[in-house]
Amino acid sequence: MALAAGLLLVACGDDAPPLVADDSEAESDQSSSSVESVDSGSDAGQIGPAEDASSTLEEEPLIFVVPRTVRQGESFVVAVDGPGAGFASVAFNGQFISLLREGSRFFSILGLDALTPPGPMPLTVAVADASGRPQVQRETLITVTDAQWLIEVVELDESNSDLLDPVILAEDAAARDPIFRVESPERHWDGIFDPPSTGVITSSYGVLRSYNSREPQEYHSGLDFGAENGSPVLAPNAGVVAWVGQTRRRGNGVLIDHGGGVFSGFYHLSEVFATEGQVVNIGEFIGRVGATGLATGPHLHWEVVVHGVTVDPVQWIRLLDFPDPLAEFDPANAIQGPNQLRS
Numbered sequence: 001m002a003l004a005a006g007l008l009l010v011a012c013g014d015d016a017p018p019l020v021a022d023d024s025e026a027e028s029d030q031s032s033s034s035v036e037s038v039d040s041g042s043d044a045g046q047i048g049p050a051e052d053a054s055s056t057l058e059e060e061p062l063i064f065v066v067p068r069t070v071r072q073g074e075s076f077v078v079a080v081d082g083p084g085a086g087f088a089s090v091a092f093n094g095q096f097i098s099l100l101r102e103g104s105r106f107f108s109i110l111g112l113d114a115l116t117p118p119g120p121m122p123l124t125v126a127v128a129d130a131s132g133r134p135q136v137q138r139e140t141l142i143t144v145t146d147a148q149w150l151i152e153v154v155e156l157d158e159s160n161s162d163l164l165d166p167v168i169l170a171e172d173a174a175a176r177d178p179i180f181r182v183e184s185p186e187r188h189w190d191g192i193f194d195p196p197s198t199g200v201i202t203s204s205y206g207v208l209r210s211y212n213s214r215e216p217q218e219y220h221s222g223l224d225f226g227a228e229n230g231s232p233v234l235a236p237n238a239g240v241v242a243w244v245g246q247t248r249r250r251g252n253g254v255l256i257d258h259g260g261g262v263f264s265g266f267y268h269l270s271e272v273f274a275t276e277g278q279v280v281n282i283g284e285f286i287g288r289v290g291a292t293g294l295a296t297g298p299h300l301h302w303e304v305v306v307h308g309v310t311v312d313p314v315q316w317i318r319l320l321d322f323p324d325p326l327a328e329f330d331p332a333n334a335i336q337g338p339n340q341l342r343s
């Protein structure tokens, strides 16, 4: 692993755009909440330059990136099928990520935040054999498409407006960001997620938030479910409770570590039943809907975070869009192009 990691770190730069995620919430019937999205297209996307691979190995691992055309805010799968492989990793957007292993499948879910600039983005996958000897390294491009987020105007009263203070925002980020840096090296989640609330979705991910008609500074980083105060919040999939806490901006919150860099967060709760370190199953009762923190009414703000990037949770509860890391992929769609490792 160390060898493969070294190669990737040398080869890749850091293109991470600055981003501001808005965790705050409007229970917004005063706002437009539908989001027009651009069709992210099929899995057929751009691939690296066509050239014969130069590996001398008989069983060359197959590398998949699915889909290769990814809308702002979407998650996608990087997978390697390598019966003879021992380690695999991906370098993307300034991050270096080790893939999880289950049998001969190595995988990770990657995600784009809502403000990722549209256009091509490079991604490099490296595979090493069981002894750590680099086997294959390939670069490809994904194509980021523009989601054309709408602007949502939210009117806040004085006490909520006070919570827009950047100091309060920074305090909120500081409470949770360290949690995302500790990733469990195994998958706790199993299949598609369930919605964590039976409430109706009142605000979508990605909408640009204009508070009190000011220029938008933030995007909405999750899904809002409008629900009665005290209604149940349920774990959307299995995991381990990684954080229970409170910030002035988000109120009472819970973070579940679903493994492999996938987390989900639940905010503005009136009551929390989960405790840090608790193992939860899908559907388990973890808290109650409330209006703590910046909130115009009782609702649940649900976030999905992939390797520190807040992504659109809707994709995780829709069978059609779910980024399934265990799906079977057609070998004909494996990443082609030169093996960047030469003997």
Ligand SMILES: [Zn+2]
Pocket (backbone or CB within 6 Å): 023, 024, 025, 026, 203, 220, 221, 222, 223, 224, 300, 301, 302
């Ligand atoms: Zn929200």
